[in-house]
Amino acid sequence: MSAPVQFRGVTQSFARRGSARSGAARNGGARAALATVDLDVAAGEFVSIVGPSGCGKSTLLDLVAGHSQPATGSVTVGGVPVKGPGPDRMLVFQEHALFPWLTVQENVEFGLRAAGVDVARREATATAWIARVGLADAAGLHPHELSGGMRQRAALARAFALAPQVLLMDEPFSALDAPSRDRLHVELQGLWRDTGTTIIFVTHNVREAVVLGDRVVVMSSGPGRVIAEVAVNLPRPRVVESGRVVDLAQHVRGLLDEADQLGITAPREGKDGYVSI
Amino acid sequence: MSASEVGARSLPAGAIAVSSTAAPRARRHWASLPAVATGALLLVAWWVASRAAEALPGPGATAAELLTMAADGRLASILSRTAAFMGACFVIAVVLGVAGGLAIGMSSAVDRGLSPYLAALQGMPTSMWIPVAAIVLGTDVWSLGAVVALGAVPAIVLGTRTAVRNVPPLLLRAGRTLGEGGTSLVRRVVLPAALPGIMSSVELGWSIAFRCLVAGEIFSGALSGTGIGKVIGRSRQTGDLTEMMATIVIVLAFTVTVDRLVFAPVQAHLRARRGLVDEGLSR
Numbered sequence: 287m288s289a290p291v292q293f294r295g296v297t298q299s300f301a302r303r304g305s306a307r308s309g310a311a312r313n314g315g316a317r318a319a320l321a322t323v324d325l326d327v328a329a330g331e332f333v334s335i336v337g338p339s340g341c342g343k344s345t346l347l348d349l350v351a352g353h354s355q356p357a358t359g360s361v362t363v364g365g366v367p368v369k370g371p372g373p374d375r376m377l378v379f380q381e382h383a384l385f386p387w388l389t390v391q392e393n394v395e396f397g398l399r400a401a402g403v404d405v406a407r408r409e410a411t412a413t414a415w416i417a418r419v420g421l422a423d424a425a426g427l428h429p430h431e432l433s434g435g436m437r438q439r440a441a442l443a444r445a446f447a448l449a450p451q452v453l454l455m456d457e458p459f460s461a462l463d464a465p466s467r468d469r470l471h472v473e474l475q476g477l478w479r480d481t482g483t484t485i486i487f488v489t490h491n492v493r494e495a496v497v498l499g500d501r502v503v504v505m506s507s508g509p510g511r512v513i514a515e516v517a518v519n520l521p522r523p524r525v526v527e528s529g530r531v532v533d534l535a536q537h538v539r540g541l542l543d544e545a546d547q548l549g550i551t552a553p554r555e556g557k558d559g560y561v562s563i
Numbered sequence: 564m565s566a567s568e569v570g571a572r573s574l575p576a577g578a579i580a581v582s583s584t585a586a587p588r589a590r591r592h593w594a595s596l597p598a599v600a601t602g603a604l605l606l607v608a609w610w611v612a613s614r615a616a617e618a619l620p621g622p623g624a625t626a627a628e629l630l631t632m633a634a635d636g637r638l639a640s641i642l643s644r645t646a647a648f649m650g651a652c653f654v655i656a657v658v659l660g661v662a663g664g665l666a667i668g669m670s671s672a673v674d675r676g677l678s679p680y681l682a683a684l685q686g687m688p689t690s691m692w693i694p695v696a697a698i699v700l701g702t703d704v705w706s707l708g709a710v711v712a713l714g715a716v717p718a719i720v721l722g723t724r725t726a727v728r729n730v731p732p733l734l735l736r737a738g739r740t741l742g743e744g745g746t747s748l749v750r751r752v753v754l755p756a757a758l759p760g761i762m763s764s765v766e767l768g769w770s771i772a773f774r775c776l777v778a779g780e781i782f783s784g785a786l787s788g789t790g791i792g793k794v795i796g797r798s799r800q801t802g803d804l805t806e807m808m809a810t811i812v813i814v815l816a817f818t819v820t821v822d823r824l825v826f827a828p829v830q831a832h833l834r835a836r837r838g839l840v841d842e843g844l845s846r
Contacts, residue, residue, distance in 0.1 A: 373742040383737035397741035430838020
């Protein structure tokens with residue numbers, strides 16, 4: 287159903303390009319991507335991670351997904367350390383990563399087929415999820431025939447069809463136009479309410495993070511670390527334009543600004559309402 | 564989906580895409596006009612050349628010879644035996660080539676070991692192997708068949724390797740996240756993703772194999788059993804090029820048929836599914 291995720295003392299670094307590639311990155315040539323991160327995500331919780339580019343938020347998702355191992359520390363899902371990728375921790379990407387040679391139906395069935403589910407059951411599951419994300423008319427189309435919003439819905443259906451314990455979302459709505467994105471915010475909250483999966487949602491959009499998460503984890507870059515956690519207690523479903531969401535988002539932006547993460551160097555006159563300091 | 568998009572998707576691969584559903588039939592008739600016009604021009608050029616050069620048979624004489632060959636069964640014989648020989652050699656070459664290319668593309672150790680030698684082999688004219696094969700393997704069909712098949716393999720392997728390398732890593736990540744790994748990842752993600760590039764290298768391999776076949780015929784006269792070598796021999800002896808010209812036309816027609824019946828539809832289907840079709844400059 288859902289599993290808790292724990293980061294304990296996690297650091298990560300990438301070898302600089304051009305330096306000798308050995309097994310472990312040497313300190314002189316390494317770029318530290320994450321300084322020590324300690325984070326607890328409860329089972330079934332919806333956590334947003336927000337921060338500027340290069341703060342390591344996508345790296346955190348990679349670690350949970352099992353595409354890389356941390357340099358130090360441990361990442362556990364449900365108490366079990368992460369060894370490699372698997373369908374219990376589904377990743378949804380910014381570029382939808384649907385397979386272009388398959389139809390929507392076949393794409394959603396792909397993971398089920400890999401898991402060995404028999405034909406009748408995987409067809410039923412896939413059809414149900416495709417209908418749930420509102421793509422019932424488009425099940426026989428190929429990804430290039432869909433709009434951006436439809437492709438991300440298909441990616442969501444593909445992820446949810448596997449009933450993952452943890453859903454990892456890496457800025458999935460960043461490439462969409464605003465109306466599609468706003469609609470998908472509401473639909474994602476509905477899907478989360480129905481399935482109760484643990485969701486870790488990474489974004490650079492502060493309002494999106496406040497709309498979606500029970501808790502907003504604020505990160506800074508150079509190297510990446512958690513600087514604050516903000517609880518969001520507003521009732522659901524939330525929308526980006528609501529007044530309380532905007533206020534809370536301003537507060538989060540203020541935290542980022544204090545840590546000098548907004549990258550704004552122009553002097554600001556008076557309280558123009560953009561940042562709270 | 565608007566009506567015009569639905570209409571455009573259902574037209575056959577060779578037709579021009581239309582923006583309105585108004586007159587698709589008329590457009591389809593006009594679509595074959597360029598091919599017909601070019602063909603007519605080529606026929607005229609051939610006729611002029613045959614007038615200028617005494618030894619070159621013209622379109623009329625060649626057509627008469629073709630009818631004769633059709634009547635006494637030589638045409639059918641050449642066509643069927645060429646098809647059988649090329650078919651067998653080519654299937655072997657594709658299976659070996661694609662499997663080899665996948666293995667090389669997915670494993671960097673194998674790649675480092677084999678690629679330099681494959682590149683050398685591809686660059687060398689394969690017809691140089693024909694005398695060697697004739698001596699080592701004997702002068703029956705299989706020795707030329709081996710050369711033709713193996714001649715196409717390096718091109719297919721290298722093309723497949725490039726196509727495998729060009730698979731977007733994002734798709735591989737998605738495949739791994741969805742629980743695929745090892746050979747099933749190759750079968751379900753890598754192979755379909757690389758298929759357009761693989762098809763291009765397969766087409767290249769076909770043309771290389773065909774050239775090897777004709778080179779072999781010229782060299783030894785009868786190795787492949789298709790009869791082309793005998794035609795070449797007779798033309799050399801008598802000095803009359805009519806039969807040769809007719810055979811050239813037959814061979815060309817065979818190649819074009821294979822392209823239209825096999826390669827072009829497969830490519831069109833692959834590209835349509837993946838959304839790689841564009842209207843190009845026709846608007």
